Amino acid sequence: MALDRLDLDVAPGEFLTLLGGSGSGKSTLLRVVAGFEAADAGAVLLDGQEIGAVPPHARPLNMMFQSYALFPHLSVAGNVAYGLKRDGVPRGERDRRVAEVLALVGLEGFGRRLPYRLSGGQKQRVALARALVKRPRLLLLDEPLGALDANLRERTGFELRAVQRETGAAFIMVTHDQNEALALADRVAVLEGGRLVQSGPPRAVYERPATRFVAGFLGAANVLEGGPDGAGGFGCPALPATLRPGTPVEAGTTACALRPERIALLPAPSQGPNTARGVVEEVAFRGDDSLLLVRTPGGALLRVGHAEEDGAPPPRGSMVHLGWEAASVVPLLG
Template sequence: MALLSLRGLVKRFGDTVALDHLDLDVAPGEFLTLLGGSGSGKSTLLRVVAGFETAESGAVLLEGRDIAAVPPHARPLNMMFQSYALFPHLSVAGNVAYGLKRDDVPRAERDRRVAEALALVRLQGFERRLPYRLSGGQKQRVALARALVKRPRLLLLDEPLGALDANLRERTGFELRALQRETGAAFIMVTHDQNEALALADRVAVLEAGRLVQAGPPRAVYERPATRFVAGFLGGANVLEGQPDGAGGFDCPGLAATLRAEAPVDRGTAACALRPERITLRPSPLAGANASQGVVEEVAFRGDDSLLLVRAAGGALLRVGHAEEDGAPPPRGSTVHLAWEAAAVVPLRG
């Protein structure tokens, strides 16, 4: 049985639909990340589950029990806010112990569990320090310890790494994943960082305009996006317009080329996705499908590779990845020959 089941959630703010008949299941011990643009409904979804917002309709089932009418403090879950929401007048230990104190946990048990939580996030020796004396990363750890000390089956995290710099964010992200495995709790994390979502999650759920448009293991969602939005949002795939040619291929006027996937393209296909890193530069043109040519308009160095913007023969602007191990990228203004495998072509319906 799912730990959390959301059924038909609808939430509006005035004329704006924040959640549109959304269904979602979360398994026990699962790390799920919610991805989507601003206004897609990610944080609203967390707040409905936590009880800080009330849905107009639908059910929030935790272990089969509908908790829609249960107040936030009485729900057997915790939420970690992006701002961390630490009490400035309380010490690190006081912040972590706050929820236990409200629940009338005996002092000896409270002290033991606070010590365990601080050890879990490696903040031993910080018990008496006030929040203003902590770094951003340390504040994040205090907030996480406070959320974990009550041993919830489900932890909600709203952009928990957003205030950290890039290096600390990556390291803390992996520590967060290790903590999730160690505690066995299910985590639902909202993030705008696609790399973070792909690296940490067991499963990624992509929201658009309050609807769940695709959910699955990170690699599956990345490599086989279901819609134009998912293809463009997650990893910046090239979304190529055209129409099926009736013979299993897909005619793309913007490339002046025919695309062929591993399976015949059916009549319902509205576009095809092609990842930049799946396109290769060839020394000479190739005849047939899955090949084109164009002119390099821009070159951007990105560390381990370069991103080329190539104006294809039919006018489409393609994003093309060029690995550093393949030598220097072609300069602006040069003509390049492009090719890709059938496995790189992903038909899209929406």
């Protein structure tokens, strides 16, 4: 995917995640920063210095690939020390730095092992150690947790965050996993079609999506089409109902986002704004909650979260009455 007028900065010591669907430009951006691909226009700056003409091996950054790309014939220590050896770092200094970084990633005593004797999580740590041993100011990570199973992925993700804090290096991590991005990042940058569509702290981006794409991609919010009703609200024929956000709806607003977990089941019918009714078409148990698919009289299919502590969810075919707070309605302009 080509990048289109993308302008993004990363602060020293920041953990930034690039989030987006397949073909959104995440990995392309990472490769341009690393120097593996050349940009047709624009500039890549590091600490204010243009590095676009600097070859990849000479840039003061490093990249960790999804495949880990370990040398099978080299030991753990040999893999980690490879870049230092190539740069001519003396043996004593090399050994000291390898020992330090292996301790940092929790692999003390693994230096002599060959990669085939390691688990997936251990290989991931070796690749991380190899990327960190040269003490880069910026570390690029392309889906570094993608090859791990769910439980190991979560644990390794938190370990990765701890290492980032310990080293103080800036991290840019590409991921398509929304939960991973929200849990690990200081800031999330969402890409669509090669463009940066929204950037900000994870909670802010999740709770206040700027566009339909962000609302639907990050957390799968309900995106409700309609328009301003002239009285500060938003008319949605597909419910049919009036949505009334906490602030007046601007002219040009064509949709609103409403998160499933912000919709409550009401004990009795209500005719006011920010209410609706419908029939439960599907119920899916998800562990700590259930997801209801509710069909409204106007034809909208609402995703509704139902917490386990609120009791058993209503069965399929039930008529339910729904309500939500004004602050949960997010107008979308794009």
